[in-house]
Amino acid sequence: xxxxxxxxxxxxxxxxxxxxxxxxxxxxxxxxxxxxxxxxxxxxxxxxxxxxxxxxxxxxxxxxxxxxxxxxxxxxxxxxxxxxxxxxxxxxxxxxxxxxxxxxxxxxxxxxxxxxxxxxxxxxxxxxxxxxxxxxxxxxxxxxxxxx
Amino acid sequence: xxxxxxxxxxxxxxxxxxxxxxxxxxxxxxxxxxxxxxxxxxxxxxxxxxxxxxxxxxxxxxxxxxxxxxxxxxxxxxxxxxxxxxxxxxxxxxxxxxxxxxxxxxxxxxxxxxxxxxxxxxxxxxxxxx
Numbered sequence: 001x002x003x004x005x006x007x008x009x010x011x012x013x014x015x016x017x018x019x020x021x022x023x024x025x026x027x028x029x030x031x032x033x034x035x036x037x038x039x040x041x042x043x044x045x046x047x048x049x050x051x052x053x054x055x056x057x058x059x060x061x062x063x064x065x066x067x068x069x070x071x072x073x074x075x076x077x078x079x080x081x082x083x084x085x086x087x088x089x090x091x092x093x094x095x096x097x098x099x100x101x102x103x104x105x106x107x108x109x110x111x112x113x114x115x116x117x118x119x120x121x122x123x124x125x126x127x128x129x130x131x132x133x134x135x136x137x138x139x140x141x142x143x144x145x146x147x148x
Numbered sequence: 149x150x151x152x153x154x155x156x157x158x159x160x161x162x163x164x165x166x167x168x169x170x171x172x173x174x175x176x177x178x179x180x181x182x183x184x185x186x187x188x189x190x191x192x193x194x195x196x197x198x199x200x201x202x203x204x205x206x207x208x209x210x211x212x213x214x215x216x217x218x219x220x221x222x223x224x225x226x227x228x229x230x231x232x233x234x235x236x237x238x239x240x241x242x243x244x245x246x247x248x249x250x251x252x253x254x255x256x257x258x259x260x261x262x263x264x265x266x267x268x269x270x271x272x273x274x275x276x277x278x
Contacts, residue, residue, distance in 0.1 A: 016245060019241065019244070019245060020245075023177070023241055026177050026178070026179040027177065029178070029179070030177055030178045030179070033178075034178050041214060042214070042215040043212045043213060043214050043215060044204070044212070044213045044215055045211055045212050045213075046211050046213065047211045051211075077222075100206075101170050101171070102170075104170075104204050104213075105170050107204060107213065108173075108201060108202055108203075108204055108218075109201075111202045111204060111213075111215055112200070112201050112202045115202060115215060116196075116197065116200070119196060119200070119217065120193050120196050120197060123178070123181070123192050123193050123196055124193045126178070126192075130178075131182060134178070134179045134182045134183075137179060138179065138182070138183050138186075141183075141241070142237075145237075145244050
């Protein structure tokens, strides 16, 4: 369905509000049981293009050590985005400032590579108690999403 | 109360662009990952390794980028060739609430209670940063 000029109905808004409340509840669960495992929120500081390529270098070394299934696609994606950033630098576009969305696109695979294993360990350590909380919210969500 | 979704057909229509556009990268919660894992029967950690990504949010003028869970999006690994969603019943909430989740503070008035109610990712980020 084309969404051009679509207006949400009052009923839809009510459903979205309920979904929003559940998402907030899940956000609290996530903060308490997932992010707390690393002591709080995670941020990546990239002050300069040099920082970007420093992180990219670390990511390439990490990626080279991994041997998970499907690594080739991950490696290709990482190298492609680093090359994109290098091309932006070579083209001189960097002097005018890189488009923010382009920068994030090129940073994401680098960040994923750096944090992939840490996040995997955090996910692996979630226990049944946490999943039961998500079972409860998921049951409520299932009926709501059918209305959207 | 109702607002119009100002769709840009070139961005979002035609080829499931919202499942691949850099403008519509969804943040993922652990709950989303859990539902995807349960629905596809792919263990959550394996799913993370094969289809996960990070979601980097805007840093509001600083050079610090909050890192959250995300899903590959170029294109989404669950996008079928016919542009349907292979995990529709367990799709991430960011996808399920699209386009209503475009009514975000960066686009509209943050003090508007309508926006505030919808902006759960903002609440998550606030929680994470406090």
